Amino acid sequence: MSAIATVFKRELASYFATPVAYVFIVIFLVLAAAFPFYLGGQTFFERNQADLLPFFNFHPWLYLFLVPAVGMRLWAEERKSGTIELLLTLPLTMWQAVVGKFLAAWVFIGIALVLTFPIWITVNYLGSPDNGVIFASYIGSFLMAGAFLAIGSCISACTRNQVVAFIITVVVCFLFLLAGFPLVLAAFNSWAPQGLVDAISGLSFLTHFASISKGVIDLRDLIYFLLTIVFWLYASAVVIDLKKAD
């Protein structure tokens, strides 16, 4: 456990040692705050409702580009700079390294998410929103970010090129986001058995996030995101092990 904490600490500190962290946080906050006011069918004010639904509705799309930007460096950079050899010859298990690095990136995104609190204060000032729903939405949003990030971790482990990692992660995340929608399902409908099509549509991030952001914390949605994270982290460990020699 303490090994995970040590890796976590180093990794998180390294985000803030470079301008990357600040650039990311500023862009995240600006976009997260601007979208709900300017984009979408009904903007924040037009709805005339004191809630944060327009704010959370944009999170999947925001994460689609910003989370891969955090995830791309996780392993690609270690591979490129050769530090992967240093890290994996220290007395740690692969799992501790994978989880420690992932948690650091996840907490980093969590920090950015927490810093959106002014919009929560604003909506409380303007009306009396259901803060339980807002809290649930934050949890759901954070879990979804974790799922995106775990995908990013695995793809970052496949390459030493961060740009490649970024682009592929965006594509894979996009597929997962829209797994329940015709865009993705049409590719399977014609040949795959109905069971498989249903299974794929059940993988959609959007569907699982939508119910959480309405304030319904269903255990199945939580488990879905946690399992997704565990699966992709496991895949990361496997990929790193297989591709160490490259």
Added chain:
Amino acid sequence: MIETQNLTKRYGDLTAVDGITFKVEPGRVLGFLGPNGAGKSTTMKMIAGFLNPTSGRALVCGHDVVDDPIAAKRVIGYVPEGAPSYGEMNVRQFLDFIADVRELKGERKRSRLDDVIERLRLNGVLEQPIETLSKGFKRRVGLAQAILHDPPVLIMDEPTDGLDPNQKHEVRTLINSMAPDKTIIVSTHLLEEVHAVCSRAIIIAHGKILADATPAELEARSRYYQAVSLTTGNIAAAKDALSQLPDVRAVEIDPQDHRITAFPKPGKQIFSAVSEMLRAKNIAVSELQLESGRLDEVFRTVTTQEAA
């Protein structure tokens, strides 16, 4: 103590390391020599626990690197090729991180940190980001992380590669100072290094061990071992005279500096015979030297012979 038994690594059809077996005792410095791509790094990576062997095994202080990797990694200090470290961290943070992963605590942590900072003279750069340091300092940081936990086993992949002569000397001094109580493996393709630090050398090429001996024994294999070289104005006469000596096998003239070298027949010593002959023939020499054997020549012979 490091022991490998038939250590092998294959990538598809390519056999990078092919059944390497050796044993290094504490107090010994083993030099790993070989052309680029010979399998030196791959062998070291397997011993350090970074790569898994395809077959065979490696034991470090009795711990199998595959079955009990954490125990093995605890007793190893490893400097990967190029001595990578986290560039965005400063030296103090980086060493602190390594100390934490190595589970050094309290007084022990402080004294070990003080020791390596002092030994590698990192005092002036502790607060600098590693990526802003010069190559020599980066290398020192890489070495510092490897010896921080005072490991009984040290594995260094080309620790002096790319350093200037003074820096090379510093690294070699460091290795020598640690040699008496540690088991050390150093890979290199610099042959002078073998003399400077190694008590034993293994030459590998194409993943196989081609020679395993002390540096002196390797030199004795050289054609130049016990040969006599001289420089004179009277080349033709000298060549003639030396060729007549019974124990001289051949006489060669260097095409560049016209230095004459007389090679002895196997097991013969010719130095006194040569100097007497020169005196007898009244040939003036400006320089006369007994050759001790040339490692680079042995290296070339050993590694190219097998390839052909």
